[in-house]
Amino acid sequence: MTVPDLTLLHTSPVHVPVFDALRERHHPGAVLRHLVVPELLDRARAHGPSSVAPALLDLLSGAGPAGPGPVLVTCSTIGATAEALAPVLGAPVLRVDRPMAAEAVRTGPRIAVLAALASTLAPTAELLAEEAGGRPVSVRTHLVAGAWETFEAGDTDRYLTRVADAADAVTGADVIVLAQASMAGAADLVTTGIPVLSSPRPGLARALVLTADP
Incomplete structure (x- = not known):
């Protein structure tokens, strides 16, 4: 059985090298896919975290090459909103914190x-x-x-x-x-x-x- 990639959803590009370094140090061979969408944090700050739910659903539904797979959300502001979408996505979603x-x-x-x-x-x-x-x-x-x-x-x-x-x-x-x-x-x-x-x-x-x- 093929182990699915892990999609990481970031609201800043600075997180990409941090998590890649952790992968190299502690989880060699793991496959990480990075999505960087700064606008999500901007919208959440302006209108509240729940306002990003539709955009998150669209993004994560097509995140993996074979459909939704496990997702790690590295933005604490939108983490709870993202986790709540897991039943709709049919895939696990974890907030990093x-x-x-x-x-x-x-x-x-x-x-x-x-x-x-x-x-x-x-x-x-x-x-x-x-x-x-x-x-x-x-x-x-x-x-x-x-x-x-x-x-x-x-x-x-x-x-x-x-x-x-x-x-x-x-x-x-x-x-x-x-x-x-x-x-x-x-x-x-x-x-x-x-x-x-x-x-x-x-x-x-x-x-x-x-x-x-x-």
Whole structure:
């Protein structure tokens, strides 16, 4: 039986080399197909995440050469909307931050969420509550000032430094969640003793398991 390709849906091209590097390092031989559609995030920010559902359905219905296959959505803002389309698509859809959220609630009840984009905060908090499954959790959200503008300007080093500095300033938390995949590199720059979680590596690992599911 042929193992299906994994389609990755991105709203920024910066994610493509990140996930390709993870594949080379941890999953050699896995076949990744990248779709990059920045307009989806623009629309979700302007009109709400649910507004992108029709466009997502059109995109993902034709994503694979043999029809829909497993999909990993790397944008946290539209992740829940995409996951909800799985029954219609007839294929598994995973938001990249779900495995990270599951690890966060296992780590401790006091969770600090850092995001560069305000539209990411509510979906991430909702995901953490969902993964907690009724267990009490306290989620504090932090918007990293100036980070998104730096990201859009293409200054990745400064962007990650801003995120790392914000993580180092967090107190009273059991775990820190970097809500956006683009923040992952900041985890290597922090000096805090609080665990800092990012989404690309666990998200890709879980999504590749889906390609092997019957």
